[in-house]
Amino acid sequence: MIVMKFGGTSVGDAAAIERLVTIVADARAEQPLVVVSAMSKITNALVALDDLIAAGDASAIEYAIAELEARHAVAADGLQLAAITQAPIGELFAALRQAAVAGLSQPSSPERRDLICGFGELLSSRLVVGAFDARRVQVEWFDARSAITTDDHFGAAIPRESEIEARAQRLLPVLTAGRVVVTQGFIGATRDGVPTTLGRGGSDFSAALFGAALGASRVEIWTDVDGLMSADPRVVPEARLLASATYDEAAELAAFGAKVLHPATQLPLVEAGIPIVIRNTFAPERPGTWIRADDGEEDALPVRSISFKPGVTVVQIRAPRMLGAYGFLRRIFEVFERHEVVVDVLATSEVSVSLTVDDVSRLDAVIRDLRLVGEVGVRAQRGVIAVVGRGIRETPGIAARVYTAIADVNVEMISQGASASNLTFIVKEADGPAVVRALHRTFFPEVA
Numbered sequence: 213m214i215v216m217k218f219g220g221t222s223v224g225d226a227a228a229i230e231r232l233v234t235i236v237a238d239a240r241a242e243q244p245l246v247v248v249s250a251m252s253k254i255t256n257a258l259v260a261l262d263d264l265i266a267a268g269d270a271s272a273i274e275y276a277i278a279e280l281e282a283r284h285a286v287a288a289d290g291l292q293l294a295a296i297t298q299a300p301i302g303e304l305f306a307a308l309r310q311a312a313v314a315g316l317s318q319p320s321s322p323e324r325r326d327l328i329c330g331f332g333e334l335l336s337s338r339l340v341v342g343a344f345d346a347r348r349v350q351v352e353w354f355d356a357r358s359a360i361t362t363d364d365h366f367g368a369a370i371p372r373e374s375e376i377e378a379r380a381q382r383l384l385p386v387l388t389a390g391r392v393v394v395t396q397g398f399i400g401a402t403r404d405g406v407p408t409t410l411g412r413g414g415s416d417f418s419a420a421l422f423g424a425a426l427g428a429s430r431v432e433i434w435t436d437v438d439g440l441m442s443a444d445p446r447v448v449p450e451a452r453l454l455a456s457a458t459y460d461e462a463a464e465l466a467a468f469g470a471k472v473l474h475p476a477t478q479l480p481l482v483e484a485g486i487p488i489v490i491r492n493t494f495a496p497e498r499p500g501t502w503i504r505a506d507d508g509e510e511d512a513l514p515v516r517s518i519s520f521k522p523g524v525t526v527v528q529i530r531a532p533r534m535l536g537a538y539g540f541l542r543r544i545f546e547v548f549e550r551h552e553v554v555v556d557v558l559a560t561s562e563v564s565v566s567l568t569v570d571d572v573s574r575l576d577a578v579i580r581d582l583r584l585v586g587e588v589g590v591r592a593q594r595g596v597i598a599v600v601g602r603g604i605r606e607t608p609g610i611a612a613r614v615y616t617a618i619a620d621v622n623v624e625m626i627s628q629g630a631s632a633s634n635l636t637f638i639v640k641e642a643d644g645p646a647v648v649r650a651l652h653r654t655f656f657p658e659v660a
């Protein structure tokens with residue numbers, strides 16, 4: 213079997229869903245499990261709805277839900293879905309209204325946010341099932357929450373892979389019988405059945421979890437670009453397609469801003485060696501990018517791609533009195549651990565440590581505790597640039613070329629990744645796109 217995951221724009225309207233149906237129907241011999249995201253922008257709208265629920269403005273809530281309803285109704289009409297296949301969509305909107313009433317004027321909680329945000333995938337998957345039905349393709353809707361068991365870290369729940377494997381097995385006979393199965397990305401549930409999500413962009417991760425659980429021969433990620441490219445094509449329009457990449461390269465790029473793949477996607481797949489293939493829903497004839505342990509490209513360019521992640525905050529801790537003393541790093545990391553704040557990029561010297569965080573919601577408490585260790589400085593609105601390629605460490609002069617290319621930019625912090633395949637540094641967020649373009653011209657001069 214194979215897993216075919218379709219992202220937000222790939223289910224964004226009736227025309228996109230029609231493409232999806234054709235693409236999946238063409239792959240039916242391979243027994244596809246279809247994993248879908250919410251229609252584009254719907255998850256953002258649901259996050260906003262959760263804020264409206266907290267604010268308690270009943271008419272604004274009703275307006276927002278009616279807008280969501282209209283967007284799905286337009287798609288259902290475009291797909292000419294019969295009323296009977298539209299009934300579950302009506303039930304979902306009734307449940308969403310009920311959740312809004314139940315939570316009215318109560319402050320948001322991560323648990324409620326996951327409940328509300330999860331409606332996007334439930335809705336889109338019903339539209340997709342309806343589209344298959346309307347075209348007489350045998351199809352079954354599957355509730356991902358009954359298989360994707362997670363812990364209760366709402367907002368970024370951790371999947372329990374062995375339970376997922378056991379629970380997903382019941383899909384195999386359905387797939388073997390030649391029925392297309394459609395399920396949701398992004399959502400799961402705790403053992404007690406409380407809805408959770410895997411975090412924003414998490415549908416790719418869901419696809420990988422299903423792929424690993426079912427021993428898929430590959431996991432296809434269908435999106436709105438040709439594959440993994442040498443830079444975000446929105447920033448560098450002339451970016452080129454990578455025919456292949458390793459799991460490590462893809463993971464580094466994803467972790468540092470290449471939104472095309474969720475950073476955890478490869479995790480469940482590495483052990484079984486299941487490849488990921490990124491494909492373009494709007495140009496299915498193109499080959500896409502193959503991602504595996506060893507892509508067999510001996511003489512690939514040392515630098516494969518350049519990514520940029522905005523919205524990063526840099527925290528610097530200086531403690532001159534720690535010179536020659538031990539325990540400095542441990543004391544710093546204990547603070548982050550205690551407040552459950554994830555650290556991304558790290559650079560150290562003997563008496564100072566710089567690191568970056570994405571999520572600043574608990575930063576005030578972190579800083580208070582860090583002040584007990586040393587002087588603390590904070591710089592917001594920064595971005596991480598990552599230059600990624602497995603040849604970076606072996607190829608002399610890459611760092612020099614990087615710094616020449618960006619000589620006139622103020623680089624604030626440099627970190628050579630512990631893996632052999634990246635070089636990361638911090639710049640002001642506003643400088644990010646120009647830096648990516650300058651680096652791209654340096655390493656891919658033929659397309660500049």
Ligand code: ADP
Pocket residue numbers: 218219220221222249413434435436437439440441442443444445446465469470471472473517519
């Ligand atoms: P989906 O909704 O299908 O999951 P996303 O919006 O999450 O799609 O990811 C696709 C987007 O990722 C592309 O539209 C592109 O702008 C962006 N992107 C960022 N970096 C890269 C890269 N290196 N290669 C390809 N796309 C990239």
Ligand code: ASP
Pocket residue numbers: 219220249250255256332397398411412413414415416
């Ligand atoms: N719909 C979710 C999001 O927008 C998950 C995804 O698209 O992967 O974050």
Ligand code: MG
Pocket residue numbers: 219413416471472473474
């Ligand atoms: Mg995505």
